[in-house]
Amino acid sequence: MNLTVVGAGFVGLVTAAVFADFKNEVWVLDNDEGKIKKLSSGKIPFYEPGLKDLIIKNFKSGRLKFTTDYAQAIPNSEIIFICVGTPNKDGKIDLSYLYAATKAIAQNLKEPTIIAIKSTVPPGINQKLEKWMKKYTKGDFDLVSVPEFLSEGQAIENTLNPHRVVIGTEKRAVIKKLLKLHQSISGERLICDAVSAQMIKFAANTFLPLKISFANAIAILCDKFGAQADKVLKGLGMDKRIGDQFLGAGIGYGGSCFPKDLKTFIKLSSQVGYNFHLLKSAQKINDDQIDYFLKKLTYLIGGSLKGRRITVLGLTFKPKTSDIRESRAIAIIKELKKKGAKIHVCDPIAIPEAKKLITRVKFFENPYQALKGAEALLLVTEWEEYQKLNFQKIKKLMKKPLVIDGRNIYNREELEKLGFIYEGIGK
Numbered sequence: 290m291n292l293t294v295v296g297a298g299f300v301g302l303v304t305a306a307v308f309a310d311f312k313n314e315v316w317v318l319d320n321d322e323g324k325i326k327k328l329s330s331g332k333i334p335f336y337e338p339g340l341k342d343l344i345i346k347n348f349k350s351g352r353l354k355f356t357t358d359y360a361q362a363i364p365n366s367e368i369i370f371i372c373v374g375t376p377n378k379d380g381k382i383d384l385s386y387l388y389a390a391t392k393a394i395a396q397n398l399k400e401p402t403i404i405a406i407k408s409t410v411p412p413g414i415n416q417k418l419e420k421w422m423k424k425y426t427k428g429d430f431d432l433v434s435v436p437e438f439l440s441e442g443q444a445i446e447n448t449l450n451p452h453r454v455v456i457g458t459e460k461r462a463v464i465k466k467l468l469k470l471h472q473s474i475s476g477e478r479l480i481c482d483a484v485s486a487q488m489i490k491f492a493a494n495t496f497l498p499l500k501i502s503f504a505n506a507i508a509i510l511c512d513k514f515g516a517q518a519d520k521v522l523k524g525l526g527m528d529k530r531i532g533d534q535f536l537g538a539g540i541g542y543g544g545s546c547f548p549k550d551l552k553t554f555i556k557l558s559s560q561v562g563y564n565f566h567l568l569k570s571a572q573k574i575n576d577d578q579i580d581y582f583l584k585k586l587t588y589l590i591g592g593s594l595k596g597r598r599i600t601v602l603g604l605t606f607k608p609k610t611s612d613i614r615e616s617r618a619i620a621i622i623k624e625l626k627k628k629g630a631k632i633h634v635c636d637p638i639a640i641p642e643a644k645k646l647i648t649r650v651k652f653f654e655n656p657y658q659a660l661k662g663a664e665a666l667l668l669v670t671e672w673e674e675y676q677k678l679n680f681q682k683i684k685k686l687m688k689k690p691l692v693i694d695g696r697n698i699y700n701r702e703e704l705e706k707l708g709f710i711y712e713g714i715g716k
Contacts, residue, residue, distance in 0.1 A: 290470060292316070293366040295390050297324055297355070299335065299545070299612075300407055300437050301372035303444045306340060309347035311473050316362035317355045328355045336611035336638050339445045363397035368470060370435070371406045377549040380556030382411060391422050398428035403463055405435040409494070409550060411557055412487040433458035434483040435467065436490035441544065442609030451476040457486025491557075494550040495568055498542045500535040502571035505578055508538030508715025518715020519697060538714045540669065540695040541578035543606035543615040548575075579620050582667075583628075585712050586693050590665055595629030598688065600663040602656060603670020604636035604643045611638045613646065617695070618669040622647055635659035637672055657686060664689040671696040680707055 290313045294305040297319035309315040319325055324334055331348070333341045347353035356362050363369065371394075373386040387408060394404060406415070415432050422430065434457030439447045453476050456467050464480055471478075481489075507525075508518035518538045526533025542548070551572055558565040590597060606616040613619060618634075625632050632650040636643065640652045653659035656675065660666060660683055668675060676698050684690055684707055692704060694713040704711045 290314070290367050291365050292470075293318055293362045293369045294372055295319075295369060295394065296372035296374070296386075296408070297321070297328060297334075298372060298374060299337070299441065299444070300439060301370070302328075302333070302344065303337065303340060303439060303448055304370055304372060304407065304437070305353060306343040306347060307445065307448045308470070309350075309353040310343060312352065313470075315347075315353050316366070317353065318357070318359065318362045319355075320357055322357050325355045325357050336609075337444055338442065338609055343445065359393045359397045363394055363402075364399040366402060367400075368403045368405060368466070369394060371404065371408055372437075373408050375408050375410060377553050380552040382553050382556075384410070384414070387414075387418075388421060391418050392425055395422040395425035395428075395430075398426045398430060401429040402431075403466060404430050404432050405467070406432070407435055407437045409436070409490055409546075409553075410434075410487055411553075412484045412491070414487070415483045431458065431460055431463045432483070433460075433463060433467070434486035436486055438490075438493060441612055442607060449474060453477045453479050455479045455481065455486045455489055457481055457483035491550060491554045494546050495554050495571075497535050498547040498551055498575065499568065499571045501537075501542045501547075502574040504536045504538050505541060505714070506574055509581065511538075511715035516715075518713075521715075538697055539578075540582050540617045540621070540714065541575040543617050543620075545612060545614040548615045579617065579624060582693065582695055582714070583621065583624055586665055586667065586691075587628075589691055589693070589710055589712055590689070593628075594625065596631060597664045598631045598633065598662055599625055599665050599667060600633040600635065600656075600659045601625075601667045601669055602635050602659070602675050603668065603672055604634060604639040605670050608670055608672045611642060613639050613642050616670075619643070619646060621667065621669060621695075622650060626650070633659040633663060636670070637674060657682060661686045663687045665691040665693060668692070668694045668696055668698065671698050680704060680709065684708060 292308055292313050293316040294301045295318045297317050305315045305317045331345050371390055373390050376383045419432050436455055454471050456464060459482055504522055511518040511521055522536045525531055526536045551568055555565050555568050601618060601622055604613055604618045606612060622632055634650050635653045635656045690709040692709050692711050697713045701711045
């Protein structure tokens with residue numbers, strides 16, 4: 290099939306690369322000329338395992354092409370995927386990119402076309418968009434919702450083997466064509482109306498942080514009662530009705546989706562007269578987790594953090610990605626700076642991006658160099674290389690052998706045998 294993906298961000302590039310690999314002809318369209326030039330020369334704007342190789346392979350084959358010109362990509366497309374950003378400010382969703390993209394698409398339509406929205410949008414937006422687009426075209430189009438459920442760090446695997454493929458339209462011919470396009474992708478199929486498909490996306494992206502916040506609330510109680518959070522949460526997750534995913538205690542969720550979508554859904558709910566107390570509580574727990582983490586540090590280091598050398602391991606909101614949006618690490622570093630700490634920061638990938646956001650810290654790619662003379666090690670992102678550190682070597686490097694484990698990845702007994710002071714979340 291001839292496809293166009295509008296938006297060369299995380300979702301757009303993964304979607305385009307996978308469908309091109311299925312032997313479809315795919316245009317990636319973005320109005321950022323610099324980004325398109327870089328992509329055409331094999332440079333990927335972010336890190337995602339396996340994506341660079343997949344893009345280069347299909348670009349060289351001629352199946353994957355990049356452009357800024359709607360007139361070049363849109364007229365011959367059978368299916369257009371809209372993957373533009375829908376940023377959030379104080380819970381209010383910014384749809385300007387969505388309206389700009391749909392206008393430009395409408396102005397360049399020549400043949401009957403399926404326009405599938407992957408961007409996270411307010412439920413029910415399609416009716417407004419259809420009226421908007423009809424101002425700029427007399428062409429036939431079907432506007433549908435095909436939400437994405439990608440997790441950074443494993444996006445290609447998520448695309449090839451999703452839990453479900455949701456197709457939001459009630460038109461049989463459109464359903465048939467979208468099912469054909471997705472035939473090489475596993476996962477259950479759910480066919481529904483567009484509004485329900487959009488609700489599924491918000492429900493998923495707000496239930497998961499709710500689960501994380503519940504795990505963190507339980508972990509705090511484990512600290513207070515003297516229970517082991519890892520055992521408690523494992524026992525909880527063994528119940529098949531609950532499941533063990535997203536039940537890890539730590540310093541909370543971050544990233545480009547969960548915080549944004551939680552705020553947006555709370556706002557959208559209030560606009561239709563529903564006060565979503567449950568999500569507000571999840572948000573509050575997540576916000577408070579940073580303070581809880583730093584209180585552990587302050588107590589164990591012996592008071593004021595002013596002038597203390599603290600090493601933070603990890604900048605990204607999770608491993609296997611270069612994304613630092615809403616990262617817990619950035620929030621922690623900012624609080625440490627307010628308290629006057631001398632901060633060393635280490636990350637294998639995200640330092641160039643972090644330098645745009647934070648100053649007056651020392652950056653390191655080598656964790657051992659970062660830990661030299663440190664009075665505390667704060668594990669914030671559970672990169673694989675940080676899980677395999679040589680703590681005998683670290684003990685000799687640090688001024689004070691204190692480890693505050695924000696992701697509960699280290700073994701307390703092993704570290705204490707080496708002479709470390711160890712503190713996790715709920716441990």
